[in-house]
Amino acid sequence: MNTPNKLTIARIIATPVFMAAMLINFPYHYLVSLILFIAASLTDMIDGKMARKYNLVTDFGKFLDPLADKMLTTAAYLGFICMYADKYSYCWQITAITFIVLFREFMVSSVRLVVVSSGGKVIAANMWGKAKTVSQMIGIILALSAYTLIGDFGITNALFVNICDIVIISLFWISAVLCTVSGIIYLTASKDYINPSK
Numbered sequence: 001m002n003t004p005n006k007l008t009i010a011r012i013i014a015t016p017v018f019m020a021a022m023l024i025n026f027p028y029h030y031l032v033s034l035i036l037f038i039a040a041s042l043t044d045m046i047d048g049k050m051a052r053k054y055n056l057v058t059d060f061g062k063f064l065d066p067l068a069d070k071m072l073t074t075a076a077y078l079g080f081i082c083m084y085a086d087k088y089s090y091c092w093q094i095t096a097i098t099f100i101v102l103f104r105e106f107m108v109s110s111v112r113l114v115v116v117s118s119g120g121k122v123i124a125a126n127m128w129g130k131a132k133t134v135s136q137m138i139g140i141i142l143a144l145s146a147y148t149l150i151g152d153f154g155i156t157n158a159l160f161v162n163i164c165d166i167v168i169i170s171l172f173w174i175s176a177v178l179c180t181v182s183g184i185i186y187l188t189a190s191k192d193y194i195n196p197s198k
Contacts (some may be wrong), residue, residue, distance in 0.1 A: 002056045004047035011047075011068040014040045015075050022079040022144075028152045033079075034144040040072055041137045063112070069133050070105045076140045077101060077172075083147065093169055097176045101136075104183040111186065115193045126189070128182035135178050139171035 001009075014036055022033040047065065051057045077098040084091040146164035149155045187194075 002051075002058070002061075004051040004056050005058065005061050005064060007043040007047040007050075008061065008064045008068045011040045011043045012064075012071055014043075015068075015071045018072070019075040019079055022076070023082055028148075030144060030148040030151045034141065034148050037072070037076065037137075037140060037144060041141070044069060044072075044133070044137075066129070067109075070109075073133070073136045073140065074098070074101060074105070076136075076144075080143065080168075080172075087165070090165055090169055094172060097172045100176045101179050104179045108183055108186050111190045111194065115190050118193045126182065126185055128178060128185050132175060132178040132182045135171070135175040139168065139175050142171060143168040 018033055018036040018040060021029050021036055044065070047061070051061055077094060080094050081091060081098060084094055143164075146168065150161055150164065
């Protein structure tokens with residue numbers, strides 16, 4: 001197994017640890033979850049660059065890398081649903097965003113399997129898919145940074161908390177839009193392999 005794929009597997013292993021740190025209440029747990037998420041996100045950037053630079057791109061990596069991204073970002077969104085459980089307005093929005101993300105990811109993963117089983121090549125992530133992933137990771141990092149300040153360091157000024165919540169939800173909705181657009185583009189690129197009659 002090459003190094004980029006090992007980094008991707010490390011990101012998958014880090015995901016449940018990150019989610020546990022996000023949800024289990026211990027001193028500075030938001031800070032720990034933030035550090036874990038940033039470290040995992042960096043492996044996403046490093047493994048892709050390394051694979052392209054040293055010609056280590058494999059079909060296994062093309063499958064595994066987006067799967068690792070999905071696991072990491074979905075874990076974060078599920079964690080935020082729990083965190084916002086006492087704020088109904090934000091909780092339902094994050095729940096809706098998580099549904100959009102999961103719907104898109106299940107759809108793309110299913111189409112990817114159909115393409116491969118039909119003899120096509122593995123379709124790598126497009127520009128919109130990468131923009132979606134980057135926007136999700138930036139939004140999650142900023143959200144975790146805000147809650148590190150609020151939850152771990154006790155900055156509970158009402159105005160600050162409200163501004164943070166509005167910015168977080170706005171960034172998550174932008175990611176949801178990019179998620180939808182990238183999913184539609186992926187479907188369009190795969191249309192020749194999708195035949196409901198087969």
